[in-house]
Amino acid sequence: MGALANFIERAGVATASISLIREQSEAVRPPRALWVPFALGRPLGSAADPQFQKQVLRAALGMLSTATEPTIEDYPVEAPAEAQPSEWACPVSFAVAQDTSITARLVAEVTRLAPWSSETRAARGRTLFGVTGAGPEQIQEVARAFGGIAESGNLTDLPAESVDWAFAMPLLVRHLADDLRTFYHEAIAAQPGPAAPNHDALNDWIFSGTALGDASLAIAAHLTKDNSSYALLVRGLLIPEGYYKGGSAFESATGATPQGDS
Numbered sequence: 266m267g268a269l270a271n272f273i274e275r276a277g278v279a280t281a282s283i284s285l286i287r288e289q290s291e292a293v294r295p296p297r298a299l300w301v302p303f304a305l306g307r308p309l310g311s312a313a314d315p316q317f318q319k320q321v322l323r324a325a326l327g328m329l330s331t332a333t334e335p336t337i338e339d340y341p342v343e344a345p346a347e348a349q350p351s352e353w354a355c356p357v358s359f360a361v362a363q364d365t366s367i368t369a370r371l372v373a374e375v376t377r378l379a380p381w382s383s384e385t386r387a388a389r390g391r392t393l394f395g396v397t398g399a400g401p402e403q404i405q406e407v408a409r410a411f412g413g414i415a416e417s418g419n420l421t422d423l424p425a426e427s428v429d430w431a432f433a434m435p436l437l438v439r440h441l442a443d444d445l446r447t448f449y450h451e452a453i454a455a456q457p458g459p460a461a462p463n464h465d466a467l468n469d470w471i472f473s474g475t476a477l478g479d480a481s482l483a484i485a486a487h488l489t490k491d492n493s494s495y496a497l498l499v500r501g502l503l504i505p506e507g508y509y510k511g512g513s514a515f516e517s518a519t520g521a522t523p524q525g526d527s
Contacts (some may be wrong), residue, residue, distance in 0.1 A: 281299065283298070367479055371476040
């Protein structure tokens with residue numbers, strides 16, 4: 266968004282954006298950006314606190330009247346607390362699949378979660394799923410596409426599924442992961458329980474043994490092997506902070522070495 270804001274600004278329209286990754290904003294130097302100390306996927310903080318979200322939006326829009334040159338401001342308030350990892354356990358268990366390939370496991374997981382995800386969409390009257398160009402009814406196609414990339418390492422050709430993909434490769438990889446995480450998160454939101462999990466709790470679950478987590482890490486390895494600056498950027502966008510060898514998936518792109526590398 267920061268890079269896009271530069272083009273919009275040059276066309277004569279003032280912009281203000283919200284940044285979740287300060288290093289990325291510093292690299293593209295957007296006209297105005299508000300860096301927020303929130304989890305990836307939560308640019309406005311807690312999804313259950315609309316008043317807090319309005320405050321973040323007001324702070325970002327307020328930069329339109331205060332910043333006259335490229336500026337990154339820090340938002341000084343942490344997001345309201347949600348249920349922490351130690352306070353939440355996923356109520357969904359996945360049966361052991363006979364076919365242990367990543368693709369087969371991933372398709373089995375989304376099939377198991379589909380009724381719950383559908384329930385959340387119906388209750389909310391909306392969904393955040395679909396950034397790839399796929400509809401919610403095409404979740405198995407998205408799962409097969411992501412699993413196929415994890416197994417083949419093909420970062421060039423668009424997956425051969427009946428979806429009009431909205432992005433080219435390898436950027437599509439990042440958005441396939443976004444759609445799958447959205448699907449899993451919406452499914453969990455429909456599960457009975459005293460509190461919704463926070464972003465870290467959900468990522469702990471995803472990366473502690475689900476096929477989605479395994480596929481994401483397998484694709485990260487393919488992106489690392491490619492070693493182009495673009496592939497490393499996609500890797501950083503694909504894996505949440507702290508889940509790539511215990512560190513940041515962005516680090517190699519900036520010259521540092523992720524934990525576990527030698």
